[in-house]
Amino acid sequence: MKKLLTSKGWLTGILALTLFSAGCISSVGASATAADTQKELSVVGSYANLKKLVEKARTENDLTLYGGVRRDRLFTTAAPTQAPKAEASKSAAADGSALASGDYSKTNVQVDGVDEADIVKTDGRYIYQVNKQRVVIAEAYPPEEMKLAATINLEDQPLSPREIYVDKDYLVVIGDSRYDTPVLVPEIGAQSKMLPGWRRPPYHPYPLYGSVKALIYDIRDKGNIRKTREVELEGNYVSSRKIDASLYLVTDRQLGYYLPETEDPTILPWYKDSVSGTEKILMSYDKIRCFPDFVQPNYLLVAGFDVTDTSRKVNVSTYLGSGQEVYASLQNLYVAVTHYQRQAHSGITVPYGGQAAEKTRLYKFRLNQANISYQEQGEVPGRILNQFSMDESGDYFRVATTVGSPWEQGEGTSKNNLYILNSHLTQVGKLEGIAPGEQIYSVRFMGERAYVVTFRTVDPLFVIDLKVPQTPKILGALKIPGYSNYLHPYDENHIIGFGKDTVEQVQKDSQGNEVGVSAFYLGMKMAIFDVTDVNHPVEQFTANIGDRGTDSDLLHNHKAMLFDKQKNLLAFPVRVMVVDSNHQEQSGIPEYGTFTFQGAYVYRVDLEKGFELKGKITHLTQEDYDKAGMYWYNSDNDIQRILYVGDTLYTLSNNKIKANAIVDLKDQGTLTIK
Numbered sequence: 001m002k003k004l005l006t007s008k009g010w011l012t013g014i015l016a017l018t019l020f021s022a023g024c025i026s027s028v029g030a031s032a033t034a035a036d037t038q039k040e041l042s043v044v045g046s047y048a049n050l051k052k053l054v055e056k057a058r059t060e061n062d063l064t065l066y067g068g069v070r071r072d073r074l075f076t077t078a079a080p081t082q083a084p085k086a087e088a089s090k091s092a093a094a095d096g097s098a099l100a101s102g103d104y105s106k107t108n109v110q111v112d113g114v115d116e117a118d119i120v121k122t123d124g125r126y127i128y129q130v131n132k133q134r135v136v137i138a139e140a141y142p143p144e145e146m147k148l149a150a151t152i153n154l155e156d157q158p159l160s161p162r163e164i165y166v167d168k169d170y171l172v173v174i175g176d177s178r179y180d181t182p183v184l185v186p187e188i189g190a191q192s193k194m195l196p197g198w199r200r201p202p203y204h205p206y207p208l209y210g211s212v213k214a215l216i217y218d219i220r221d222k223g224n225i226r227k228t229r230e231v232e233l234e235g236n237y238v239s240s241r242k243i244d245a246s247l248y249l250v251t252d253r254q255l256g257y258y259l260p261e262t263e264d265p266t267i268l269p270w271y272k273d274s275v276s277g278t279e280k281i282l283m284s285y286d287k288i289r290c291f292p293d294f295v296q297p298n299y300l301l302v303a304g305f306d307v308t309d310t311s312r313k314v315n316v317s318t319y320l321g322s323g324q325e326v327y328a329s330l331q332n333l334y335v336a337v338t339h340y341q342r343q344a345h346s347g348i349t350v351p352y353g354g355q356a357a358e359k360t361r362l363y364k365f366r367l368n369q370a371n372i373s374y375q376e377q378g379e380v381p382g383r384i385l386n387q388f389s390m391d392e393s394g395d396y397f398r399v400a401t402t403v404g405s406p407w408e409q410g411e412g413t414s415k416n417n418l419y420i421l422n423s424h425l426t427q428v429g430k431l432e433g434i435a436p437g438e439q440i441y442s443v444r445f446m447g448e449r450a451y452v453v454t455f456r457t458v459d460p461l462f463v464i465d466l467k468v469p470q471t472p473k474i475l476g477a478l479k480i481p482g483y484s485n486y487l488h489p490y491d492e493n494h495i496i497g498f499g500k501d502t503v504e505q506v507q508k509d510s511q512g513n514e515v516g517v518s519a520f521y522l523g524m525k526m527a528i529f530d531v532t533d534v535n536h537p538v539e540q541f542t543a544n545i546g547d548r549g550t551d552s553d554l555l556h557n558h559k560a561m562l563f564d565k566q567k568n569l570l571a572f573p574v575r576v577m578v579v580d581s582n583h584q585e586q587s588g589i590p591e592y593g594t595f596t597f598q599g600a601y602v603y604r605v606d607l608e609k610g611f612e613l614k615g616k617i618t619h620l621t622q623e624d625y626d627k628a629g630m631y632w633y634n635s636d637n638d639i640q641r642i643l644y645v646g647d648t649l650y651t652l653s654n655n656k657i658k659a660n661a662i663v664d665l666k667d668q669g670t671l672t673i674k
Contacts, residue, residue, distance in 0.1 A: 041289040041374060044320055047263040050285065053320070054259055054297045105643040108488075108561050110387060114328050115242040117163030117174055118559045120641040120652055126222070127643070128171060130161050131654050131673065135173055137222060138671055143648045143659035146671040149222040159213055165242050170228075170307050171217040172247060174240060177232070178210040212237045212251050216307050231314050232272040233301045239326035239387075241333065245308045246370040248333060252323050253299040269299040273314040283318040291321040291363060291377060296339065298322035300363075304370040315371055321363070327390035333365040333372070334390060334397065338383040358383050358403050362390075362425055378425025381432075382417055388487075388558075391445035396428070396469050397421045398450065402439045406456050414439045416454055420469045431472040435460055444487035444495060449475075449534070451495055455483035456519065461497070463534050475534040482525045485555040488563060493532040494540070494607065498554055498561075498572075501525040501544055503590060520590050523550040524574065526611055541610025545601065547593035549577030553640070562642045563605075569662060570603040570611070571642040571649065575632060595632040599639045600651050602665060615665040619653045 044050050104124040109116045119130040126149060127138045135152040139145075154161055158177045165172040216229040235253030242248070253269045269288075270280040288299070300321045305314040323335040338360045360383060364375045382401025384390065391398045399421070404414040415436050420429035438454035445451075450464040450472075461478045481504070484497030500521040523546040530540040545552075552574040553560035562571040577593030599618030603611050619637040636654035643650050648668060649660045659668040 041291070041319075044285045044288045044290060046285050047267065050267070050288075050320075051259050053290075054255065104645040105562055105564065108558050108563065110327070110558070111329055113243065113330050115165060116559065117165055117172075117240055117242070118641070119163060120643060121164055121166040122643050122645060122650075123166055123168070124645055127645075127650060127652070127657060128164055128166050129641075129652055129657075130164055130173075133161065135161060135164060135171070136673055137171075137219070137225075138657055138673075139222075140645055140648075140650060140657070140659070143645075143650075143668040146657060146659060146669050148671065148673065150219075150225055152217065152225060158210075159215075162237070163240070165247065165307075166219075167242070167245060167307060169218060169220045171219045171225075172242070172307055173213075173215040173217070174237070174249070175213055175215070176210065176237060177213055211235065212249065214240075214247065214249055229305075229307075229310055230272070230274040231303065231305060233303055233316070234269045234271065235299065235301055238300075238323050238335070241326070241328040242307075243328075243330060243367065245306050246367070247305060247307050248328070248367065248370075248372065249303045250323060250326055250333075250335060251301045253301060255297045255299060269301060269318055271301065271303065271314070271316045273305070275310050275313055281316075283316070288318045288320055289374070291319055291361075294319075294321040296322045296337075300335065302333070302335070302365060302372050304367070304372045306370045312370070317372055317374065319363075319374070321361075323363070325384060325387050325390070327387050327392070328367070329392040331367060332375070332392060333367055334392070335363045335365070336384055336390065336399075337361050357381075358401075360384050360399070360401060362397070362399070362421075364397075364425055376423075376425045378421050378427070380417075380419045380421070380427070385440050385443060388443050388445075389440070391450075393445070393447070393466075395423045397423075397425060398445055398466065400440060400443045400450065400452055406437055406439050413437050416440050416452065418450060418452070418464060418472055420466065420472060422469075429468075429470040429472050431464065431474070434462060434474070441499070442484045442487050442497070444489065446489055446492075446495070449531075451487055451529075451531075453484045453487065453497065453499075461529060461537055463531055463537055465534070476531075476537050478529065478537040478539060480527075480539055482522075482527075484527070486558055486561075488558075488561065490528065490565065490605075490607075493530065495529050495531065496563075496570075496605075497525075497527045497529060498552070499525055500555075521548060522590060523547045523577075523593075524552055524555070528605075528607070528610060540607070543603075543611035543613075545574060546576040546596070547579040548590045549592040551575050560641065562644065564644070567644070567662065568604045568606050569644070569649075570605045571600050573599065573639045573642065574601050575638075594630045595628045598632055598635070598637075600642050602642075602649065617649075617651050617658060617660060617665065619651065619656045619658065 104122050107116055107118045121128045125141050127140045129136045133155045137150040139147050139149040159175040161173050161175040163174045211232050211234045214231045215227060218226045218228050233249060233251045235251030238250040238252050240247065240249045268282045270282050272280055297320065300319045300323045301316060303314050303316045306312055322337050324338060325336045327334045338358060340358055360380050362378045366373045366375050380399050380401055382403035384399065384401055389400045400418045402414055402416050404412055406414045413436055416434040417432040419427055422428050435454040438456040440452060441455045442453045448467045450466055452462045452464060454460050463475045465473050465475045482499055482501040484499035486498045488496045490496050501523055502519045502521050504519050523544050526543045527539050528541040530538045552572055554572040560572055576597040578596045579591055579593045597618065598620055599616055601616055602614045604614050605611055619639055624635060624637055639651045639653050641652050644662060647662050649662045651658045655673055657671040660666060661668055
C-alpha cells in the first residue's frame with residue numbers, strides 16, 4: 001500500500017534553473033495609456049544577444065535527467081499552423097428564468113469580480129458545458145422541459161477545449177492546439193535536414209507544445225451562433241482571467257538551452273488575431289523585453305483584449321522569462337515562477353534535500369481595460385503551492401511559501417514562511433520558520449488574517465495576524481488529525497476546510513524500538529473552524545466521507561465546489577471508497593476501500609448543526625456499478641460539476657444533465673446528451 005505523504009509540489013521545478021544576469025542590449029520606452037505608466041524594460045534586440053543569454057544560462061546549469069537525455073539540451077521548432085446582427089433571445093422577464101434576478105450560481109473564484117474559466121457556466125437560463133470536443137448549450141429553465149439549445153462542435157479544429165467564459169451575449173472557449181513539431185537535440189539519432197548540425201532523436205522525450213486559442217462566439221441567437229473572433233498565442237497555457245469584458249491570457253513558450261548557430265525564424269514567438277488577419281504575427285527581437293535577472297529562457301506571453309469589441313486589436317507583450325502560477329486582482333496581474341539556485345560549494349543545482357536555494361520570482365502587471373503594462377518584479381524565498389498562496393490587499397502583496405523537504409533533517413528540513421511586500425514588490429514584513437518538518441497544504445488570505453495549513457503527521461491550522469504588515473505574527477494554532485487541501489471562507493470568523501482524515505502509525509525497528517511516526521490518509525474530511533477567539537481556534541464541526549481512496553475534484557480544483565451561504569447549500573462531486581466492515585487489517589496500514597459511489601454529495605450547512613447530508617445524486621446506472629469492480633475510473637456518467645438556477649440544482653456529466661429540487665432533491669428532469 002502507498003504511504004500518504006509525497007513531497008507535494010516538491011518536484012515541480014525539477015529542472016535546475018539558476019538566475020543569471022539578463023544582459024539585454026537596449027531599452028524600450030514606455031508604451032502605455034495615460035492612466036498607466038509601463039516601467040521601462042530592456043529588450044533582447046537581436047538573435048546574437050538571445051543566443052548569448054541562453055548560452056550563459058546553459059553553462060551555469062548542468063543536470064542529467066531521464067535516461068541520459070538532458071532536458072536542457074532540447075530545442076523545439078514550431079510547425080506552421082493549420083490553416084448580420086444577431087437576433088436577441090427572449091427576455092428573462094418574459095420566460096421567468098433566473099437571469100433577471102441573478103439567482104443562479106457563479107464559478108467559485110478566488111477574488112470577487114475576477115472571473116476564472118471553468119468547464120461549466122450558466123447565465124441563469126442556459127447551461128454551457130465543455131463536453132469532449134464540443135461545447136454543449138442546454139436550455140435549463142424550466143427544469144421539467146430541459147432541452148439541448150445548441151452545440152458548438154470543435155472536432156474539425158486542431159483544438160482541445162478546456163475552459164469557457166460566459167459574458168451575457170458572448171461565449172469564450174479556451175483550448176490547446178498541439179502541433180507535430182520535431183524535437184531536436186545535438187548529436188543524437190539521424191542527421192536532421194531541417195537544421196544542419198542538429199539531429200532528430202529516435203523518440204520524443206518530452207511532450208510537444210503548440211499554442212493556446214481563445215474563440216469568441218456571439219450567442220445572442222442560440223439558433224445562429226457565430227464565431228466573431230479568434231485569438232491565438234504560442235506556448236503552453238498558464239492561466240487566464242476575465243474582468244468585465246476584458247480577457248487576459250497568459251502562456252509560457254519553451255525555448256530551450258541550446259539554439260542553432262544560425263538564426264531560425266521559429267525561434268521567435270508568435271500570436272494571431274483574426275481582427276488583424278489570418279497570418280502569424282512574429283514578435284521581433286526589439287519587441288521581446290527582458291525581465292531583470294530572468295529565471296529561465298522561456299518566453300512569457302501576456303495578452304489582453306475586449307471580447308465584445310472587434311475594432312480593438314489584441315494587446316500582446318512578450319518577455320524573456322517564464323511563469324507557472326497566476327493571481328489577479330481587479331487592478332493587477334501577478335505571475336509567479338519558482339526556481340532553484342546553484343549552491344556555491346557544490347556547483348550543482350538539484351531540488352533535493354536542501355541542496356538548492358528555492359526562490360519564487362514575482363512579476364506584476366497593471367490591468368486597465370484589456371491593456372497590460374509591466375510594473376515591478378520581486379522575489380521571496382521558497383516555493384508556492386498554488387494561486388491561493390498569493391493575495392493582494394490594498395497596497396500590499398502577501399505570499400506564503402515552503403522551503404526545504406519534510407523528509408530531510410537539520411538545515412534541509414522543510415520550513416514555512418509568509419512574506420508581505422509593498423506595491424513595488426519590496427519585502428516589508430516576514431514570518432519565517434513556521435512548522436519545521438512540515439509543508440504547506442493550503443492557504444487562505446482573508447483581509448487582515450491568513451490561515452495556513454501545514455502537514456506531516458497532524459494538521460496544524462495557523463491563524464496569522466497581518467494587520468501590521470511589517471510584523472505579521474501567529475495568533476493561534478490548532479492541531480488535529482488530517483489535513484485540508486482547500487480552505488473556503490464561511491464568514492468573518494469561520495472557515496471551512498476540505499481535505500483528508502488521517503491516522504498515525506508508530507514505526508518500529510527490528511528490535512521493536514519506536515523510531516518515528518508515520519501518517520496515512522483515510523477518507524475525505526470536512527471541518528468548520530471557529531476562529532472567533534483567534535488565539536484558540538476550534539474545530540466546531542466535522543463530517544467524513546468514505547474510507548481510504550475516497551477522493552473529490554474539490555481537493556484539487558476549487559471550481560468543483562458549489563457553496564451558497566444564503567441557501568445553506570454545499571455540494572461537490574466525490575468518488576467514494578469503502579472498506580468492507582468484515583475485513584481484518586493485517587499490516588497495520590489502512591487498506592484501500594472498494595468503489596461504492598460516484599456523484600454529488602449535497603449538504604445543508606450552517607453554524608447550528610454543521611454539515612447535514614441532504615442526499616446524494618449519481619448519474620451512474622446499475623450497469624455502471626456492476627462493471628466497476630473494486631475501483632472506478634473516469635466515465636462519461638461521472639458528475640463533474642454542480643450548479644443551481646433558482647430553486648433547482650443541476651448536476652452535469654458528459655452524458656447527462658439532471659435537475660433536482662434544492663429543498664428535498666426531488667427529481668425534476670433529465671437531459672440526455674448524445
